[in-house]
Amino acid sequence: MEKVIKELNKFLEGNYMAIHTYDQYIHHTGDQKVKKLLQNIQQNHKQHAAMIVKRIQDLGGIPAHDVDVKGKMIELISKLKETTKDTNSILKDAAIGESRGIQTSKNLLDGDLDSESLHLVKIILKRNQQHVDLLKRYM
Secondary structure, three states, rough: OHHHHHHHHHHHHHHHHHHHHHHHHHHHOOOHHHHHHHHHHHHHHHHHHHHHHHHHHHHOOOOOOOOOOHHHHHHHHHOOOOOOOOOHHHHHHHHHHHHHHHHHHHHOOOOOHHHHHHHHHHHHHHHHHHHHHHHHHHO
């Protein structure tokens, strides 16, 4: 179970990174329709994080409460970059970020998860793919 908990915590940290990133996108867009879309996606990531936290606890583990040091460095670097303010670039960045998150998460699924955890992660990844599709429709 230790390996499962470790993998789920990595997946959880990815959700925390998404939540923090959406804070930036929401802050920098002036388009109310897009802001609402981004807020809805961010809420989905928060719900997903809660689901993963519960699963980790059900397995007897301690869930991560934020991103790890590596994640913090990635966040810092992205904040140092010129922040995108035009709506289309925000949507494009968000879609790329979601796609990268999906791919990174799929790479995590190397057989260490039990069937219930794997099912949960697959549901979340399917929802994340829907985020990508939604973001692309707004572009």
